Amino acid sequence: MASIASRLSSRSLRALARRAPRAHAASFSLLARSPAAPRPSVQTLPARGVKTLNFAGSEEVVYERNDWPLAKLHDYFKNDTLALIGYGSQGHGQGLNARDNGLNVIVGVRKDGESWRQALEDGWIPGETLFPIEEAINRGTIIMNLLSDAAQSQTWPTVAPLITKGKTLYFSHGFSIVYKDDTHVIPPPDVDVILVAPKGSGRTVRTLFKEGRGINSSIAVFQDVTGKAKEKAVALGVAIGSGYMYETTFQKEVYSDLYGERGVLMGAIQGLFCAQYKVLRANGHSPSEAFNETVEEATQSLYPLIGQKGMDYMYNACSTTARRGALDWAPIFEKANTPLFEKLYESVKNGTETRKSLEFNGRSTYRQDLAKELKEIDDQEIWRAGKVVRSLRPDYKAE
Numbered sequence: 001m002a003s004i005a006s007r008l009s010s011r012s013l014r015a016l017a018r019r020a021p022r023a024h025a026a027s028f029s030l031l032a033r034s035p036a037a038p039r040p041s042v043q044t045l046p047a048r049g050v051k052t053l054n055f056a057g058s059e060e061v062v063y064e065r066n067d068w069p070l071a072k073l074h075d076y077f078k079n080d081t082l083a084l085i086g087y088g089s090q091g092h093g094q095g096l097n098a099r100d101n102g103l104n105v106i107v108g109v110r111k112d113g114e115s116w117r118q119a120l121e122d123g124w125i126p127g128e129t130l131f132p133i134e135e136a137i138n139r140g141t142i143i144m145n146l147l148s149d150a151a152q153s154q155t156w157p158t159v160a161p162l163i164t165k166g167k168t169l170y171f172s173h174g175f176s177i178v179y180k181d182d183t184h185v186i187p188p189p190d191v192d193v194i195l196v197a198p199k200g201s202g203r204t205v206r207t208l209f210k211e212g213r214g215i216n217s218s219i220a221v222f223q224d225v226t227g228k229a230k231e232k233a234v235a236l237g238v239a240i241g242s243g244y245m246y247e248t249t250f251q252k253e254v255y256s257d258l259y260g261e262r263g264v265l266m267g268a269i270q271g272l273f274c275a276q277y278k279v280l281r282a283n284g285h286s287p288s289e290a291f292n293e294t295v296e297e298a299t300q301s302l303y304p305l306i307g308q309k310g311m312d313y314m315y316n317a318c319s320t321t322a323r324r325g326a327l328d329w330a331p332i333f334e335k336a337n338t339p340l341f342e343k344l345y346e347s348v349k350n351g352t353e354t355r356k357s358l359e360f361n362g363r364s365t366y367r368q369d370l371a372k373e374l375k376e377i378d379d380q381e382i383w384r385a386g387k388v389v390r391s392l393r394p395d396y397k398a399e
Contacts, residue, residue, distance in 0.1 A: 068238040083140020086147035087115040089202030097241035108136025137162040144170040150361035153183040165190040174250035179354040193223035194233040214243025277382040287385035
């Protein structure tokens with residue numbers, strides 16, 4: 001496709017043959033990262049606060065972090081201890097951000113397990129800010145349950161009796177509450193139950209916070225005993241690094257989240273990438289050309305334009321021939337895929353996706369089984385070609 005995307009020159013390819021580094025083993029850990037860095041200095045952004053905005057004809061309230069400067073945040077939570085249960089992707093990002101924002105945060109994980117080791121690397125101190133799960137819950141006033149969905153279900157019989165009157169139960173996913181018939185997670189009736197769901201991975205939550213930007217998040221209230229549950233959710237959203245927040249419900253959050261992940265965010269995009277790449281290869285195109293026309297141009301040139309100013313802006317940035325073809329084929333793809341997306345949404349709504357997730361993620365061999373599936377993706381020709389193409393980027397760092 002002729003567009004603004006950069007093309008690989010034959011000179012670059014010859015240079016690559018002389019200097020291409022050996023590929024390092026890929027890490028499948030969501031927590032793969034460098035050792036803990038000093039606390040970041042967050043940039044100051046223009047003043048913005050709560051407002052009502054018109055989203056394509058529908059008015060919605062948006063909460064922005066400027067309504068919660070650090071002094072107000074510290075005063076609001078001065079008598080609280082945030083007990084962060086679980087130190088996976090979200091636990092890592094949210095916990096470090098809340099700590100850097102000056103709140104009293106402790107972490108609860110299985111002692112001497114992998115998450116305990118990762119927490120130690122990030123500066124959490126045993127007996128001071130790092131505890132076994134039960135002790136952390138007993139010490140906390142706001143219990144941030146950031147265990148995996150499967151682990152939340154498995155540990156609930158132990159956790160539930162510790163969620164005593166006056167505490168707040170916090171989630172970042174509506175999964176356990178909405179699918180209670182499968183998870184058996186039913187909160188006690190005398191506590192606030194709230195949700196702050198960052199719209200991105202824990203890595204992104206942390207990275208955007210360190211850049212002074214902040215991720216967008218959704219907030220929801222399942223149970224409001226104190227009459228202050230929503231206010232508390234907004235404040236916690238700011239504390240864990242949100243730039244702005246919008247309201248939803250536990251049910252809508254989990255439906256849209258599971259649907260999106262299986263759709264264009266992850267599942268569908270992998271399927272589309274592979275399908276286009278395979279057709280190009282079957283018609284005699286080289287691996288480098290097939291990858292560039294499928295992935296590299298999309299991620300490095302075109303998708304960023306959509307993120308900046310929308311789809312029409314991206315179309316206008318491309319050639320007249322590219323625009324015509326895209327305009328003609330977009331409705332064809334929409335028509336072909338809509339039934340599939342309807343089937344996917346129903347699978348989310350009726351709990352099929354939940355039961356699949358609980359079964360797989362609850363296996364004793366979960367980590368090994370996942371590593372095997374991810375290794376199969378890593379070994380696909382499209383992504384092996386991609387490693388070489390990425391090594392040609394001027395800002396390339398060895399993987």
